[in-house]
Amino acid sequence: MKNIRGSKLTLGYENTVIIDGVSIEFPMNKITILIGANGCGKSTMVRSFARLLKPMEGQVLLNGRNISTMVNKDISKELAILPQNPIVAGGITVKELVEMGRFPYQNWQNKLKAEDKEMVEKALKDTNMLEFKDRRLDSLSGGQKQRVWIAMVLAQGTDIILLDEPTTFLDVTYQIEILDLIYKLNREEGKTIVMVLHDLNLSSRYADHMIALKDKRVYRQGTPDQVVTKDLIKDVFGMDCEIIKDPLYKTPMLVPYSQAIWSSSPASQAI
Amino acid sequence: MLMNKRIVVLGLVILAVLSLIHIKQGSVDLSVRTIVGAIFKYDQSVEHDLIRDLRLPRLVIGIIAGGSLAISGVLFQSLMRNPLASASTLGVSAGSYFSVVLFSVFFSGFRGIPFFPALVGALIAAIVVLILGRGRGADPVRMTLAGVALSLVFSSMTSALQLLFEHESKGLFLWGAGSLVQNSWRGVKFALPLVLVCLAFSLIISRKIDIMQLGDDTASSLGLNVVLYRYIGIGIGILATSSVVAVVGPIAFVGIVAPHIVKRLGVKKTREILVSSFVLGAVVLVGADALARAFTSGSYELPVGAFTAIIGGPWLIYLAFKTGKNMGNSSYGLLVQTGKKRLAYKALVIGLCLVILLVFVLSLGNGGSSFLRSATRDFVIARIRLPRIVTALLAGIVLAISGFLLQTVLNNTLADPSTLGVTPGAALGALVAIYFLKGSTSLTISISAFIGALAAAAVIFIISKRSKYNPIMLILVGMAVTAICDAAVNIIVINTTVGKSASLVWLAGSTYGRNWTNVMTLLVAILTLGPIAWLLCRNLDAVMLGQDIATAIGTNVQRIRLLSSLVGILLAAIGVATVGTVGFIGLLAPHMARFLTGIKHRKNLVVTGLLGGLLLMTADLIGRVVIYPSEIPSGLVVSIIGAPYFLWLLYSTSKLKR
Ligand SMILES: Nc1ncnc2c1ncn2[C@@H]1O[C@H](COP(=O)(O)OP(=O)(O)OP(=O)(O)O)[C@@H](O)[C@H]1O
Numbered sequence: 025m026k027n028i029r030g031s032k033l034t035l036g037y038e039n040t041v042i043i044d045g046v047s048i049e050f051p052m053n054k055i056t057i058l059i060g061a062n063g064c065g066k067s068t069m070v071r072s073f074a075r076l077l078k079p080m081e082g083q084v085l086l087n088g089r090n091i092s093t094m095v096n097k098d099i100s101k102e103l104a105i106l107p108q109n110p111i112v113a114g115g116i117t118v119k120e121l122v123e124m125g126r127f128p129y130q131n132w133q134n135k136l137k138a139e140d141k142e143m144v145e146k147a148l149k150d151t152n153m154l155e156f157k158d159r160r161l162d163s164l165s166g167g168q169k170q171r172v173w174i175a176m177v178l179a180q181g182t183d184i185i186l187l188d189e190p191t192t193f194l195d196v197t198y199q200i201e202i203l204d205l206i207y208k209l210n211r212e213e214g215k216t217i218v219m220v221l222h223d224l225n226l227s228s229r230y231a232d233h234m235i236a237l238k239d240k241r242v243y244r245q246g247t248p249d250q251v252v253t254k255d256l257i258k259d260v261f262g263m264d265c266e267i268i269k270d271p272l273y274k275t276p277m278l279v280p281y282s283q284a285i286w287s288s289s290p291a292s293q294a295i
Numbered sequence: 296m297l298m299n300k301r302i303v304v305l306g307l308v309i310l311a312v313l314s315l316i317h318i319k320q321g322s323v324d325l326s327v328r329t330i331v332g333a334i335f336k337y338d339q340s341v342e343h344d345l346i347r348d349l350r351l352p353r354l355v356i357g358i359i360a361g362g363s364l365a366i367s368g369v370l371f372q373s374l375m376r377n378p379l380a381s382a383s384t385l386g387v388s389a390g391s392y393f394s395v396v397l398f399s400v401f402f403s404g405f406r407g408i409p410f411f412p413a414l415v416g417a418l419i420a421a422i423v424v425l426i427l428g429r430g431r432g433a434d435p436v437r438m439t440l441a442g443v444a445l446s447l448v449f450s451s452m453t454s455a456l457q458l459l460f461e462h463e464s465k466g467l468f469l470w471g472a473g474s475l476v477q478n479s480w481r482g483v484k485f486a487l488p489l490v491l492v493c494l495a496f497s498l499i500i501s502r503k504i505d506i507m508q509l510g511d512d513t514a515s516s517l518g519l520n521v522v523l524y525r526y527i528g529i530g531i532g533i534l535a536t537s538s539v540v541a542v543v544g545p546i547a548f549v550g551i552v553a554p555h556i557v558k559r560l561g562v563k564k565t566r567e568i569l570v571s572s573f574v575l576g577a578v579v580l581v582g583a584d585a586l587a588r589a590f591t592s593g594s595y596e597l598p599v600g601a602f603t604a605i606i607g608g609p610w611l612i613y614l615a616f617k618t619g620k621n622m623g624n625s626s627y628g629l630l631v632q633t634g635k636k637r638l639a640y641k642a643l644v645i646g647l648c649l650v651i652l653l654v655f656v657l658s659l660g661n662g663g664s665s666f667l668r669s670a671t672r673d674f675v676i677a678r679i680r681l682p683r684i685v686t687a688l689l690a691g692i693v694l695a696i697s698g699f700l701l702q703t704v705l706n707n708t709l710a711d712p713s714t715l716g717v718t719p720g721a722a723l724g725a726l727v728a729i730y731f732l733k734g735s736t737s738l739t740i741s742i743s744a745f746i747g748a749l750a751a752a753a754v755i756f757i758i759s760k761r762s763k764y765n766p767i768m769l770i771l772v773g774m775a776v777t778a779i780c781d782a783a784v785n786i787i788v789i790n791t792t793v794g795k796s797a798s799l800v801w802l803a804g805s806t807y808g809r810n811w812t813n814v815m816t817l818l819v820a821i822l823t824l825g826p827i828a829w830l831l832c833r834n835l836d837a838v839m840l841g842q843d844i845a846t847a848i849g850t851n852v853q854r855i856r857l858l859s860s861l862v863g864i865l866l867a868a869i870g871v872a873t874v875g876t877v878g879f880i881g882l883l884a885p886h887m888a889r890f891l892t893g894i895k896h897r898k899n900l901v902v903t904g905l906l907g908g909l910l911l912m913t914a915d916l917i918g919r920v921v922i923y924p925s926e927i928p929s930g931l932v933v934s935i936i937g938a939p940y941f942l943w944l945l946y947s948t949s950k951l952k953r
């Protein structure tokens with residue numbers, strides 16, 4: 025039984041507490057999306073679930089075991105993370121980086137086995153990066169780089185994948201493409217996905233479960249319909265909006281008011 | 296404002312007291328009355344002459360030099376927006392010193408004050424460091440690193456000169472350590488007008504500097520010609536520095552310490568900072584000189600420059616500590632440069648081995664002993680030349696691998712035993728053995744050097760532990776430790792007469808007279824630590840991707856870092872203990888290797904080792920044959936070949952982007 029949850033987590037840096045005593049469970053084989061204002065602690069939360077940040081209090085449990093007592097390599101076979109804004113050496117090539125995703129499966133000889141090569145190939149293909157495989161990372165655009173990172177995470181072949189803003193730097197086509205890819209992985213291979221996303225409309229469309237963070241705590245969680253509401257947006261983001269139905273997928277869709285235009289344009293009075 | 300006046304007045308009072316103490320110091324005791332008398336009622340007595348011709352000039356030059364270094368520090372720090380900038384950290388002093396030594400070698404009859412050489416050297420150094428440091432905005436750390444590297448380049452060239460032209464540069468050694476000793480008013484008469492002009496001009500532009508602190512964009516939009524004033528200000532700083540260096544030699548850290556104390560006291564306006572720093576700089580330098588003299592007696596002379604380094608080094612560590620914390624720890628991966636095309640690994644390794652073999656054979660055959668009869672020749676080759684060549688090869692391998700490991704661990708392609716302070720530590724250890732252990736053999740010297748290297752490394756790592764081995768911290772602490780060790784080395788070399796050239800040769804890094812014991816030590820080191828390094832390389836591939844990613848894909852980053860630095864430092868200590876302070880190999884070989892083979896650590900390890908061995912062996916050969924029957928120490932040959940390459944490298948990495 026694979027699952028990941030945090031129990032009474034208090035997270036922060038040095039003396040500042042960012043997340044205060046939160047217990048949280050990410051539903052298995054589902055897509056969970058974290059939302060919240062800039063700086064509310066989404067990345068902090070994701071990082072601590074991926075053992076990149078030690079909790080001040082509480083623990084993260086992976087399949088019932090405290091993650092801080094587990095062997096690091098074993099965690100990497102269960103759980104992969106793409107941090108926000110990863111930065112790396114210029115000289116590395118696309119293929120070399122994606123192959124690093126197979127690191128936890130290699131022994132001291134450092135040889136790629138046939139299975140490893142397959143996984144790398146598949147990850148490159150899934151992210152449409154196959155044709156770039158011999159290019160150097162520093163010769164790619166921001167969006168292409170992001171896709172390489174996602175490929176590396178996929179190559180790790182884990183059941184749980186944490187992604188911190190995987191669609192930043194991507195143009196709208198690739199945003200959809202990456203989210204579709206993640207959706208497919210979830211639906212076809214049953215992978216548990218947890219990600220941070222800023223686009224609320226796309227979040228509502230792809231998420232099975234949403235978690236809104238505010239004031240160091242979980243403000244509300246549930247299905248997109250339960251979470252993306254007029255009052256929550258007002259409370260969490262401090263913004264006035266109307267919620268309508270997405271014409272294509274019937275998920276909640278946000279139409280924000282603009283302060284400036286509201287006061288000057290008569291057209292807006294009509295709503 | 297009131298506050299500021301109080302600081303200046305207080306500074307002046309302290310300065311007056313210190314001056315009195317300073318004048319009284321020396322081999323002849325003088326009463327206060329005699330001192331006052333000498334100044335106001337000169338009666339041509341011996342005491343009065345002594346005061347007027349020796350002690351007063353020394354005091355006055357101390358005041359002028361301290362003040363002048365302090366204002367140049369203020370100018371550099373505010374105009375380069377770099378809290379660590381100063382003539383000594385930017386390589387300006389080193390450049391100026393090198394240029395003066397060069398000048399005196401070729402015009403050894405010149406008896407004047409070498410102002411123009413000093414100025415030219417300072418200017419060149421400043422221009423280079425500005426160009427190198429400009430990558431990715433005027434990043435203070437990048438610029439300081441470039442300054443450290445530049446100092447390294449200059450000081451290795453300086454020691455090359457000192458060694459090759461021992462006679463011509465002999466008189467410069469005390470001066471080179473920074474000394475206030477004066478025997479007439481000539482130095483004061485020369486420096487005073489220049490320093491006053493610098494002070495006046497810097498006060499005139501101080502308002503503009505205040506505006507420039509708002510940032511270039513804001514300042515420009517307020518109508519200020521930012522570029523013009525920046526260059527004027529830096530120019531004044533260079534002038535102030537070189538007029539002082541020409542008279543008293545390079546004196547470290549006054550330019551950093553004085554302005555920082557002033558700023559910590561809460562002085563904000565540039566004009567006021569300049570005035571208070573001038574006073575405080577004078578206090579620091581005169582105080583340091585007084586202290587240095589208090590520690591010595593008779594004809595011994597503790598150069599004040601060495602003493603300021605010993606005081607200023609810890610200060611720099613403290614500063615680094617403060618700044619380092621705000622810099623946060625970079626979770627970036629290593630920034631490396633690789634060639635556009637990669638060579639086939641196997642072909643490369645085979646090729647390198649062939650070249651090494653070729654150089655090896657050439658080395659065995661050459662060396663000026665071809666006139667010897669064959670039996671003697673065989674003897675020379677087997678007993679002297681062979682162990683020496685093998686030592687060069689192995690030490691090159693060891694040093695190269697050490698630099699390579701440290702670079703990945705510290706996430707910094709400029710890390711190397713010599714930039715981290717390990718090499719200076721070894722040098723100090725060796726000198727202590729040469730001078731203080733009776734009947735020291737090459738073995739005891741090596742052991743002492745080894746201990747020195749480990750001690751320096753321990754200090755550096757313990758201090759930077761709290762910043763989680765922030766690469767910037769490490770470099771800064773390394774810089775401070777280097778300064779302290781260098782100062783101690785200077786003090787030892789200046790105050791002793793025997794063994795001076797032996798120690799100079801050791802300091803320059805030499806493969807001369809190495810025997811089979813050295814070979815065995817190195818071989819054991821390579822055979823034990825080499826495989827460990829090779830095993831670690833797999834994890835280093837991951838570590839290179841930065842802390843987060845490395846952890847995420849299953850590396851225990853802390854442990855790997857610790858192990859690799861241990862291996863790296865041990866290798867460095869062993870290498871340096873055998874062949875002396877050979878710099879640059881640990882910087883050059885890994886860069887070339889990455890350039891040729893890309894980023895995989897295992898491949899790099901092998902190629903790095905081969906390249907390092909090749910480099911030192913070639914340097915050894917060149918050093919032996921070029922000026923036969925004399926020798927150039929191989930460390931110097933490496934520096935002379937390596938310095939330009941390294942500068943080019945710094946320049947090209949300054950353009951790399953993340
Ligand atoms: N290394 C750190 N040291 C100290 N404070 C930090 C550190 N990293 C983040 N913080 C602080 O923690 C808070 C939460 O940061 P976090 O990165 O988790 O926010 P976020 O919700 O991911 O924001 P964004 O939407 O901008 O990515 C912020 O106030 C930030 O300033």
Ligand SMILES: [Mg+2]
Pocket residue numbers: 066067068108188220
């Ligand atoms: Mg974030």
